[in-house]
Amino acid sequence: MLETGLPVVLDYLLLVVGLAGLLFGGDTLVRGAGGLARVLGISPLIVGLTVVAFGTSAPELVVNVLGAMQGETDLAFGNVVGSNLANLGLVLGVTALIAPVAVEGQIVRREIPLLLLGSAMLLVFSSDSLLRGGVSELDLADGLGLLLLFSVFFYITAVDVLRGREEDPLFGEISAVPRFGRETLLSKDLVLLAVGLVFLYFGGRLTISAGTDLAQAWEVPSAIIGLLVLAIGTSLPELVTSVMAAYRREPDLAIGNLVGSNLFNSLFVLPVSAIVADIGIPDGGGVDLLFSLALTTLLIPIVLLGRGNISSVWGAGLLVLYAGYMGLRLLAL
Secondary structure, eight states: OOOOOOHHHOOOOHHHHHHHHHHHHHHHHHHHHHHHHTTTTHHHIIIIIIIHHHHHHHHHHHHHHHHTTTTTTHHHHHHHHHHHHHIIIIIIHHHHHHEEEESSSSHHHHHHHHHHHHHHHHHHHHHHHHHSOOOEEEOHHHHHHHHHHHHHHHHHHHHHHHHHOOOOHHHHHHSSSSSHHHHHHHHHHHHHHHHHHHHHHHHHHHHHHHHHHHHHHHHHHHHHHHIIIIIIHHHHHHHHHHHHHTTTTTTTHHHHHHHHHHHIIIIIIIHHHHHHHHHEEETTTTHHHHHHHHHHHHHHHHHHHSSSSSSSHHHHHHHHHHHHHHHHHHHHH
């Protein structure tokens, strides 16, 4: 039975404020980190593969770590898996409806198999009760194993980009800027980074608090709140980035952001949370992981059948699959 009154209304307001803080903080963090990379002369491609993907995953990281510290591990697990599902079904579907998403380039072709490997490892690590009995959870050892795979992905990507990059005219333009001008730009970007981190922290605290209270008020498992409300809310940075990339006809950025974000979520965000506190796998969590793995696998035939493009038809199909699965999860409560 849903409780009524001022406390519940206040929780809704705090949830909206928290999600807004996460969105603003993530966007500000990305802009600050991107500007800092340009001032320091780092390849924009490296920024796109690492800083943008990590920046848009920063809300998930803050929500999960704070949730783990407060013992809300169901919320943390549901947020990561739900965010991955939202990226592959909702965000990619909407992006493809706006403009066909062309999937090309060595880095993107490598990221998808890596995401498949990471998703499969996460599924295995989460199947303790099935494989050896007992309670299914992600513990310290599982977190370190996933982080090891993340470090391999990061190293291979950075080395490959550094070896194959071409001289960017932007570097010459930056070097021509007077030292005082570069220092001013650097100070501005550092301020943006600091502001982004502050908004992420307080937005994460508000989101965790309001999400937990609403889960209790609705008598809904906190994992479902994480899987739906928080997951979609913390996926807003990915949605904004990918939609803007579709409008600007930058398909590599759109698909790279989504696949890269899911890699960060699975191989960095959730493992870091598991290091802070053991992450228990809630009821239905294994099914959520299987569906996430299935959506990731589905990307390969979609790209092959579309000759390197994800069309609006496939985008609509992804949206239907996502909406249908979320509907079934709600009916199963």
